[in-house]
Each structure stands twice: as C-alpha cells, then as structure tokens.
Amino acid sequence: MATQIPVTEIQDQKVQSPQRHWLEVLHDWVTTVDHKKIGLMYIGYALIFLVIAGFEALLMRVQLAIPNNHFVSPQVFNGLFTMHGTTMVFFVGMPILFGFGNYLIPLMIGARDMAFPRLNAFSFWISAFGGLLLYFSYVGGSGLYGAGSAPDVGWFAYAPLTARVFSPGHSTDYWTLSLLLTGIGTIGTALNIVATIISMRCPGMKMSRLPLLPWLYLVTSGLTFVAIGPLTAAQIMLLLDRYVGSHFFDTQAGGSAVLWMHFFWIFGHPEVYILVLPAFAFANEIIPVFSRKAIFGYPAMVAASVGIGFISLGVWAHHMFTVGLGPGENTFFTLATMIISVPTGIKIFNWLATLWGGKIHFTVAMMFAIGFLFQFLIAGLTGIMLSVAPFDWQLGNSYFVVAHFHYVLVGAILFMLFSAFYYWYPKMSGRMLSERLGKWHFWLFLIGFHLTFDLMHVPGLLGMPRRIYTYEADRGWMIWNVIISSGAIVQTVATLLFVFNMVWSYFRGPIAGPDPWDAWTLEWSVSSPPPSYNFAEIPVVASRRPLWDLKHPDDPDSDYEMDQPTPHEKQEKSL
Amino acid sequence: MSEVALDPIVPNEEWTLPSRGIVGMTCLIIAEAAIFVIFVVAYIFYLGKSLTGPTPKEVLELPIFTTICLLSSSLTVHAAVSALRGNARRLCSFWLAATVLLGGIFLAGTAHEWYDLIYKHGLTIKTNLFGTTFYSLVGLHATHVVVGLILLSLALFFSMSGDLKEEHHEKLEGLSLYWHFVDGVWVIVFLVVYVLGR
Numbered sequence: 001m002a003t004q005i006p007v008t009e010i011q012d013q014k015v016q017s018p019q020r021h022w023l024e025v026l027h028d029w030v031t032t033v034d035h036k037k038i039g040l041m042y043i044g045y046a047l048i049f050l051v052i053a054g055f056e057a058l059l060m061r062v063q064l065a066i067p068n069n070h071f072v073s074p075q076v077f078n079g080l081f082t083m084h085g086t087t088m089v090f091f092v093g094m095p096i097l098f099g100f101g102n103y104l105i106p107l108m109i110g111a112r113d114m115a116f117p118r119l120n121a122f123s124f125w126i127s128a129f130g131g132l133l134l135y136f137s138y139v140g141g142s143g144l145y146g147a148g149s150a151p152d153v154g155w156f157a158y159a160p161l162t163a164r165v166f167s168p169g170h171s172t173d174y175w176t177l178s179l180l181l182t183g184i185g186t187i188g189t190a191l192n193i194v195a196t197i198i199s200m201r202c203p204g205m206k207m208s209r210l211p212l213l214p215w216l217y218l219v220t221s222g223l224t225f226v227a228i229g230p231l232t233a234a235q236i237m238l239l240l241d242r243y244v245g246s247h248f249f250d251t252q253a254g255g256s257a258v259l260w261m262h263f264f265w266i267f268g269h270p271e272v273y274i275l276v277l278p279a280f281a282f283a284n285e286i287i288p289v290f291s292r293k294a295i296f297g298y299p300a301m302v303a304a305s306v307g308i309g310f311i312s313l314g315v316w317a318h319h320m321f322t323v324g325l326g327p328g329e330n331t332f333f334t335l336a337t338m339i340i341s342v343p344t345g346i347k348i349f350n351w352l353a354t355l356w357g358g359k360i361h362f363t364v365a366m367m368f369a370i371g372f373l374f375q376f377l378i379a380g381l382t383g384i385m386l387s388v389a390p391f392d393w394q395l396g397n398s399y400f401v402v403a404h405f406h407y408v409l410v411g412a413i414l415f416m417l418f419s420a421f422y423y424w425y426p427k428m429s430g431r432m433l434s435e436r437l438g439k440w441h442f443w444l445f446l447i448g449f450h451l452t453f454d455l456m457h458v459p460g461l462l463g464m465p466r467r468i469y470t471y472e473a474d475r476g477w478m479i480w481n482v483i484i485s486s487g488a489i490v491q492t493v494a495t496l497l498f499v500f501n502m503v504w505s506y507f508r509g510p511i512a513g514p515d516p517w518d519a520w521t522l523e524w525s526v527s528s529p530p531p532s533y534n535f536a537e538i539p540v541v542a543s544r545r546p547l548w549d550l551k552h553p554d555d556p557d558s559d560y561e562m563d564q565p566t567p568h569e570k571q572e573k574s575l
Numbered sequence: 576m577s578e579v580a581l582d583p584i585v586p587n588e589e590w591t592l593p594s595r596g597i598v599g600m601t602c603l604i605i606a607e608a609a610i611f612v613i614f615v616v617a618y619i620f621y622l623g624k625s626l627t628g629p630t631p632k633e634v635l636e637l638p639i640f641t642t643i644c645l646l647s648s649s650l651t652v653h654a655a656v657s658a659l660r661g662n663a664r665r666l667c668s669f670w671l672a673a674t675v676l677l678g679g680i681f682l683a684g685t686a687h688e689w690y691d692l693i694y695k696h697g698l699t700i701k702t703n704l705f706g707t708t709f710y711s712l713v714g715l716h717a718t719h720v721v722v723g724l725i726l727l728s729l730a731l732f733f734s735m736s737g738d739l740k741e742e743h744h745e746k747l748e749g750l751s752l753y754w755h756f757v758d759g760v761w762v763i764v765f766l767v768v769y770v771l772g773r
Contacts, residue, residue, distance in 0.1 A: 115595040115599065119599075126766065190602070191602040192599070194599075194602050195595045195599040197594045221602075225602060225605040226607040226609045227609075229606050229613070230611070230612070233609075233611075233613035233614055234613065236610075237711065244701070246700045246707035247707045248617060248707060253626060253704060254626045254703075254704050266613075272748050333725060534587075
C-alpha cells in the first residue's frame with residue numbers, strides 16, 4: 001500500500017462565494033456540525049475569555065503593585081483571583097486546546113469529520129453556556145455594584161468555605177453549576193476525539209503511523225474521563241450539601257474538609273497534564289518541521305506520553321503537603337511526583353535530539369517553540385523543588401508556587417499555543433500571519449514573561465503568601481511587585497500586537513496556499529482553508545509522513561518502516 | 576537499501592476499524608465509572624463516622640430479590656441484541672420487554688426500600704453521614720437505572736413499531752453495554768453498601 005493523496009486544485013474560494021446576508025452567515029455558524037467551524041468557535045470563544053481573564057490578572061497586578069493599595073476592594077479582589085483561575089483553566093485552556101484538536105485531528109488522520117458531529121456541536125454549546133453562566137454571576141444576585149455575586153472562594157473552592165453558612169447567596173452556585181456544565185461538554189468532546197482517532201483513520205494509518213498530535217490528544221482525552229469524573233462527583237456532592245442539607249463536607253456533622261481537597265486534586269493534577277499534553281502535541285508537530293528532520297524517538301514519545309498519563313493520576317496529594325498528610329503519604333507523593341519528571345525528561349531530550357543536526361528555520365512559530373523548551377524545563381525544575389515535602393511546607397501557598405505554575409501555564413502552554421497559532425493560522429484562514437509583527441510579539445512577550453514570572457519567585461521566597469489583598473510597606477516586597485506588575489503590562493502590549501496581527505493578516509496577509517511550511521502531515525495536502533468535506537477522496541497512507549512520501553517518491557519513509565511485513569508474512573496473510 | 580524493491584500497491588487491503596458507537600460508549604462508561612468511584616470512596620471513607628444513628632446495621636436489609644432481577648436483566652438485554660443480530664425482531668421485542676420489566680422491578684424495590692427507611696426509620700439524607708452517602712450513592716445508581724429504562728423503553732417502542740431493524744444491532748449493542756455497566760455498578764454498590772458496610 002503506497003501513499004495516495006489526490007492533490008486538489010488550489011482555488012480562491014472567496015471569489016466564488018457571493019456576498020451573503022450576515023444573518024445567514026450567523027445561522028450557518030450556530031447550526032454547524034462541521035468540526036472545523038466548531039474548532040474555530042472553540043478557539044474564538046477561548047480567546048474572548050483569555051482577554052477577560054487576562055484583564056482580571058492585570059487588575060490584580062495593579063492592586064498588588066504597591067503596598068497598602070486600595071485600587072479594588074478586598075471582596076472584589078477575592079472575586080478576581082477566583083474568576084481568573086477558573087476562567088483560565090476551564091474557559092480558556094481546555095476550549096482552546098479542544099478547539100485545535102477539533103480542527104486538526106480529522107484533517108491529520110484523513111477523515112471528513114469527527115466521529116459524532118452533532119455531539120461535537122452539543123459539547124461546544126454546553127461549554128459555552130457554562131462560561132456565560134459563570135460570568136452572569138457579575139450581574140446576577142445584587143447586581144454589578146460591588147461585583148454582583150461573583151464566586152470568591154478561590155478556583156479550588158476549599159471546604160468548608162463553600163458551605164451555605166460561609167458562602168451565603170448564589171456566588172458558589174454559579175461556580176459549581178458552570179463547572180458541571182462545562183464538565184459535560186468536556187467529556188463529550190474527549191469521547192468524540194477518542195472515537196474519531198480509533199474509528200475514523202484513513203486506510204493505512206495504523207496506530208504506529210498516527211501523527212504524534214492525535215496520539216497525545218488520545219492520552220489527554222483518556223485523562224479527561226478519569227479527571228473530570230471526580231470533579232463532577234465532587235460538584236454534585238457540594239450541590240447536595242448546599243441545597244439538600246447533606247453532610248459530605250460539613251465538619252459539624254463529622255464530614256471532612258480534607259476529603260474535598262482529595263477529590264478536587266484527583267481532578268486538579270491530571271488537569272495540569274490535560275492542559276500541557278496538547279502543548280507537547282503542538283511541539284511534536286512544529287519542532288520537526290522547522291528542524292527539517294523527522295521527530296526523534298517516535299515510539300519513546302508515545303510511551304512517555306502514555307506514562308505521563310498514568311503517573312499523573314497518582315500525584316495529586318502533592319498539592320496538599322501543608323495539610324499534614326503524615327509520613328507515609330508524604331513519601332509516596334514526593335516520590336511519585338519526582339518519577340513523573342522521567343517521562344517528561346525523555347520528551348525534552350527527544351525534542352533536543354530532533355533539533356540536533358537539523359536545518360533550523362527560525363520562524364516565529366519555531367521561536368515560540370524554542371522558548372517553550374527552555375521555560376518548560378525551568379518550570380519542571382521548580383516543580384521538582386516543590387515536590388519535596390519539607391520544601392513545600394516552607395513555600396506552599398506562597399508566591400513561589402504561583403510563579404511555578406504560571407511558568408507552566410504561560411511559559412510552556414501559552415508559548416506553545418502562540419506557536420500553534422503562527423503555524424496553523426495559514427491553514428485555518430488561508431493567509432499568513434505577519435512574521436515581522438510576530439517577531440515583535442515574541443520578543444516583547446518573552447521580556448514581559450520573564451520580568452513577571454522569573455521575579456515572582458522572589459517575593460515567594462521572601463514569604464509573600466498568595467491570595468493576599470495587600471501588604472505592608474516594611475516587608476520589602478514592593479520593588480519586586482512593581483517589576484512583576486510592569487512585566488504584566490509588557491505582556492498585555494505583546495498580546496494586543498498578536499490580536500492586531502491576526503485581524504490585519506486575515507484581510508491583508510499574503511495568501512498561504514495549501515502547504516506554506518513544506519510540512520509532512522495530511523492537513524497540508526488540502527487547500528487553505530480546507531473545503532467543508534476536507535478530502536475529496538479519502539487518502540491512503542503508507543508512513544508517518546505521507547506528504548514526504550508524496551514529495552520524495554524516490555526516497556519515501558515507507559521504505560524505512562520497521563514493521564513492514566516481510567514477503568513471507570504477506571503470503572501468510574493472503575492465505 | 577536501494578536494492579530492496581518497492582512494495583506493490585495493494586489498494587484494496589482490508590481496512591476495518593472498531594465501531595465508533597462502541598468506542599464512544601466505552602469512553603462514556605469510563606467517565607461514569609470515575610464518578611461512581613468517588614461516591615464509593617466517600618461511602619467507604621465515612622463508614623462508621625456518623626455522629627448519630629441510625630447505623631447501616633440497624634436499618635439495611637439485603638435486597639436479594641431485586642438484585643437477582645437487575646442482574647438477570649443483563650442476560651435478557653444480551654438476548655435481545657443476539658435476537659436482533661439474527662433478525663428475529665419479535666424475539667428482540669420480547670427480550671427488551673423482559674429487560675424493562677426486570678429493571679422496573681428493581682426500581683420499585685429501591686423505592687420501597689427508601690420509603691421504609693424514610694418513614695419507618697427516619698433516615699433521610701440530612702440525618703447523618705450514613706444517610707448522606709447512602710442516598711447519594713444508591714440514588715446516583717438509581718438515576719442511571721432510570722436513564723437506562725427510558726432508553727430501553729424507547730428501543731422497545733421502536734422494536735414493536737418495526738423501526739428497529741437488523742442494521743441497528745450495533746446501536747442496540749451500545750445501549751446494552753450501558754445496561755451491563757449499570758448492572759456492574761450495582762454489584763459494587765451491593766458489596767460495599769449491603770455486605771461490607773453492614
């Protein structure tokens with residue numbers, strides 16, 4: 001079986017379609033079950049929430065920039081960090097990653113759509129309404145004055161603060177219900193991704209030939225089932241506690257507040273890997289293309305990802321060292337957490353080996369990917385520091401922890417997301433993003449990021465706790481906080497540049513053509529943007545890099561496949 | 576390498592993948608199982624930690640008859656799928672009806688049990704930790720039984736109206752997979768709540 005990909009004619013689709021009424025266009029988007037449109041809606045929706053939650057972060061940084069500040073009230077500040085965390089995890093991180101997955105996976109595996117297109121639309125809309133419900137809290141309850149009834153219990157909403165006695169009104173209910181709703185959507189999308197990858201691959205695309213992006217999404221989706229389930233269960237318990245009078249987390253009736261922490265972090269830690277694995281997935285596609293080499297160690301990459309998936313289920317209590325778990329648990333969770341750095345290290349070395357001896361093209365996408373490599377390494381190193389229980393007792397709940405996980409979320413995940421935007425924007429829009437603006441975006445964001453998050457470790461080491469509303473002048477934290485806050489402003493400017501670049505390039509950017517990066521996976525074999533049916537004829541592949549085979553028929557990858565059946569085996573099969 | 580001849584093109588090589596319905600249902604079951612695990616853990620964690628009575632030993636009775644009904648409904652739904660696959664549609668209707676009936680008996684048994692607990696023993700979800708964890712775990716399972724019964728009743732309706740045909744056997748198989756899961760969960764709940772927890 002050799003690679004067979006019918007190359008479609010490049011055509012300017014914009015010329016062909018007549019102007020339509022905007023209501024017609026809107027109707028198209030609202031009722032669509034096309035995975036590409038749903039993917040784009042996921043991404044657009046996440047970007048809107050990214051701006052909102054970023055703005056919340058900016059308000060908090062203004063508040064903390066100088067001591068004894070009264071820029072916002074303490075109540076509003078509590079609402080701000082709760083909404084910032086909840087929004088970034090559930091309404092930015094997950095939807096944007098699922099958006100890319102939705103868009104790319106069917107294209108990469110040579111399918112015309114996801115396995116369940118209508119479930120796909122349902123999942124998107126229920127997640128979207130979950131986000132709207134969360135933000136309705138600002139106008140719900142007592143209205144916008146004093147920020148309405150926005151949730152203010154922190155993104156992990158520890159018991160018993162969430163009990164009806166301590167959180168009267170509906171602020172906590174907005175939080176619980178919106179998470180329940182998006183949880184349903186998330187499970188629906190994850191289910192869809194798994195079914196698509198398992199059941200919709202084009203002929204010849206064995207699991208051993210699957211591009212690494214779908215492979216990692218498969219692991220992420222598997223993690224989603226076992227992580228979102230506990231979150232949903234815990235939310236149901238919390239709702240029962242608040243409305244029916246049950247006693248799950250009611251310490252007065254013998255209930256346990258620590259149980260909530262366990263349940264939340266059984267979700268919460270795999271969640272980190274649900275967010276970071278897609279970032280790895282992007283790196284696996286982008287780094288080889290711009291190193292002009294095949295990925296180093298494909299089987300090791302798959303094994304490491306699956307390994308991370310399993311180990312990440314057994315490390316949750318490292319978020320709870322300060323509770324006083326006892327020596328047995330402390331030892332177990334310290335060791336488990338350290339072990340997870342092994343498969344992660346394997347990945348980093350594989351990426352380095354892919355770069356090694358390659359002909360590196362420093363496009364903006366590649367620059368962000370290289371930034372990701374460095375920053376993810378540092379984030380991992382502070383992670384290993386925090387995994388040591390005694391060190392964590394000292395620095396748990398300090399700004400050191402905040403700096404650590406923002407290094408993962410911004411330094412690794414957001415950098416890789418930007419990289420993915422520069423890499424796949426031409427496919428999605430048909431136009432190239434401006435590389436010049438992109439380089440400005442990269443350097444400004446890099447400087448802003450390091451100003452903010454490198455220096456954020458320091459006030460943590462000096463004892464500044466997280467979630468404090470303000471601090472006294474004699475603590476010596478002011479100079480650090482001023483620099484941290486100014487870094488936040490640089491990042492904001494860089495992000496605005498990026499948004500401008502996306503809008504400007506959509507209208508003015510150079511036409512991309514089907515394959516601007518000379519890449520190797522199937523999504524680049526169709527026109528940009530792809531037609532609604534993706535492939536006029538379903539392709540047949542014979543190796544991991546079908547487009548390489550097509551471009552180099554004299555030296556195709558399929559010649560080097562380890563698991564090519566020998567003539568003898570073939571004879572047996574045909575019998 | 577250059578001496579190795581290229582493989583001949585085999586365009587019609589066998590290429591079959593698992594059914595997406597079954598894969599999807601399996602994923603749903605994994606996610607649901609995770610939810611149940613948390614409720615079971617909460618039940619076990621709070622065993623014997625109630626500050627007031629009644630305790631499980633005082634009020635719970637082994638629901639043996641309804642358990643037999645629910646577990647045997649797994650066999651009947653399997654028989655229904657087999658019948659549909661063999662295009663025996665009347666037989667399929669019969670087995671589906673039997674499944675709905677057995678599931679209904681189970682649900683009635685739970686309702687009766689809860690009525691006794693609430694009105695005879697005064698145990699509600701508010702009473703103590705046992706009430707909290709018992710009603711939520713058994714209630715979550717009962718909710719799944721209700722959903723399963725609604726879906727099975729729909730299948731029965733379409734089977735009797737003649738709209739459920741042989742080509743739909745994979746869809747009915749997905750539903751039967753869900754029903755087997757509901758039964759499997761009951762085995763765990765039965766062991767934890769009525770055997771170990773008593």
